[in-house]
Amino acid sequence: MFDIAPTELMVVALVALVVIGPKDLPKAMRIVGLWVGKARGVARQFRSGFDTMVREAELAEMEKKWAEENARIMREHPADPPAAVHPIDAPSPPPPVHDPAPASPEDDPAPVMVERPELREAPGDHPPAADGKAPS
Structure with a gap:
């Protein structure tokens, strides 16, 4: 950056040692370090x-x-x-309207089971108890 050779740096250090003195040189170096730190921050x-x-x-x-x-x-x-609407994206048609009472018994649709019936077990479906008696 500044192109300072090591020999030039040694000359500057020697002059600082002679001018400032060995007693105050650490304090001066600390102040120079603070200035360099501030300059780097800026x-x-x-x-x-x-x-x-x-x-x-x-x-x-x-x-x-x-x-x-x-x-x-x-x-x-x-x-x-x-663009044309894809058949999958097209709205579905309205549901058909059913008459509440069919015109004739032939038009009556077959009943549809909605709920599952409860399964009842026959009396002979249980295995016999260990004592030989049938469960009651």
């Missing part, structure tokens, strides 16, 4: 804001292109008439 925040602006600009550009493409497609393919 740079990170700036880069984050810049990236957000670029992303929003790209998104707006893409939305504009999509809107233009959508308008072109709509011009080329105007709204078609509604």
